[in-house]
Amino acid sequence: MxxxxxxxxxxxxxxxxxxxxxxxxxxxxxxxxGYCVDDMARVLIVATREPGAAGPVNGLAGKALTFLNDAQSYDGRCRNRMDSAGRWQDLPSTEDHWGRMVWALGTAAAHSEVGLVRRLATVQFERAAQTRSPHPRARAFAAIGAAELLSVAPGHTAARELLTGYVATxxxxxxxxxxxxxxxxxxxxxxxxxxxxxxxxxxxxxxxxxxxxxxxxxxxxxxxxxxxxxxxxxxxxxxxxxxxxxxxxxxxxxxxxxxxxxxxxxxxxxxxxxxxxxxxxxxxxxxxxxxxxxxxxxxxxxxxxxxxxxxxxxxxxxxxxxxxxxxxxxxxxxxxxx
Structure with missing residues (x-):
């Protein structure tokens, strides 16, 4: 193919x-x-799994990480929508955008060719993994991110707990x-x-x-x-x-x-x-x-x-x-x- x-x-x-x-x-x-976490999570995924990415594509990953970090609350929930002036338009939650964020962070932690991106993504993943979502697709997105992180760090406690919790649901x-x-x-x-x-x-x-x-x-x-x-x-x-x-x-x-x-x-x-x-x-x-x-x-x-x-x-x-x-x-x- x-x-x-x-x-x-x-x-x-x-x-x-x-x-x-x-x-x-x-x-x-x-x-x-404006902008949204749903899309910036997808940006982080495609940017960090692109092999041999040129500078501008690596720059996309950096912007996505910064955006997702700003969206997160200390308890792991996150906002979704920001206006063009940089003001958040909603309150933190665990809707689908939370799950996509966890998916993206696990993917970046596992696949980025940039060491700093991997480390920052892991830190953000661990913060997001403190909470859970009642929504089936949000849980599924997050489970994929946890599985990605476990593929390179099999002993990662937060990822394993998130994934086993997903299976139980x-x-x-x-x-x-x-x-x-x-x-x-x-x-x-x-x-x-x-x-x-x-x-x-x-x-x-x-x-x-x-x-x-x-x-x-x-x-x-x-x-x-x-x-x-x-x-x-x-x-x-x-x-x-x-x-x-x-x-x-x-x-x-x-x-x-x-x-x-x-x-x-x-x-x-x-x-x-x-x-x-x-x-x-x-x-x-x-x-x-x-x-x-x-x-x-x-x-x-x-x-x-x-x-x-x-x-x-x-x-x-x-x-x-x-x-x-x-x-x-x-x-x-x-x-x-x-």
Missing amino acids: SGPLPVFTHLLHLTDHRATFEHALLTEPRREH LPDTAPDPEWPWPEPRLEYANAVLAEAMIAAGVALDDAALLDRGLDLLDWLLDLETRDGHLSPTPVTGRGPSDLGPGFDQQPIEVASLADACARAAAADARPAWLEGLRMAAGWFGGDNDLGLPMWDSGTGGGYDGLHADRVNLNQGAESTLAALSTMQQARRYSPVRQ
């Missing part, structure tokens, strides 16, 4: 001295909407073999629920949990494949009786599948995971329900959504980071390193 390389030009264009702007009007940042296996998903409907970033099980199964040497995560991802990948290409769950969700394709489709769904397939491929030799990665990269390249490209491969800018009749050509941070993340994962498993 080979494909286009991640290109950081547009992401850098969306970023000022403080952070990456959340939204864009076509290619131009919409400064009036998992619901029993769904009783309906036709709908094994742990929720009555697919919602958003769905593959993260399977990926967290896989990550925890590997980190805790729990073969049953690993197999459960793999089986769940296999079911999801099959459900979201249509005529040989990905047709991901739309923003309205998907239930057992819903027929595809559904719209609007969001790039973050595809990136979530790519992340989960990459983690599955590292733990299991089934060819389905590499095929899933190929389809995820292909979705951005135009192998989707409309046959239209979902990113600008020259700048790395990702388009904000696939509607029933057109592409949303705005290139916001979430969509751009989803494209970059997907291309990183596809490159990781390319037989010819580019």
Whole structure:
């Protein structure tokens, strides 16, 4: 499998001295909407897992770490939204942005090629790991971060306690073999629920949990494949009786599948995971329900959504980071390193 390389030009264009702007009007940042932890966590992930990153990409990691540190409270909770003047707009909580922050900090601690980034990310991780979230996706994001840190520091107490606590919250296996998903409907970033099980199964040497995560991802990948290409769950969700394709489709769904397939491929030799990665990269390249490209491969800018009749050509941070993340994962498993 080979494909286009991640290109950081547009992401850098969306970023000022403080952070990456959340939204864009076509290619131009919409400064009036400010910044968010959700996106800066994603920035930290893609920046620190980019091998041999040039100075500007390393600079993104530094900005992300500073932003996340400023967002955190001493008790581990964090704010999410900051306006363009640098003022926080909300109170600390443990919503999804907290989980994404923990995921990013664990990833940076495990994969950054810069020693200072690894050390600072570990300190911030330990602060964030003091608390827990009641929200399933936030817990799953955080579990992946804990598993990443344990991959390089198996004795890390806070990471292990966070991960074992996550496993204890998992619901029993769904009783309906036709709908094994742990929720009555697919919602958003769905593959993260399977990926967290896989990550925890590997980190805790729990073969049953690993197999459960793999089986769940296999079911999801099959459900979201249509005529040989990905047709991901739309923003309205998907239930057992819903027929595809559904719209609007969001790039973050595809990136979530790519992340989960990459983690599955590292733990299991089934060819389905590499095929899933190929389809995820292909979705951005135009192998989707409309046959239209979902990113600008020259700048790395990702388009904000696939509607029933057109592409949303705005290139916001979430969509751009989803494209970059997907291309990183596809490159990781390319037989010819580019």
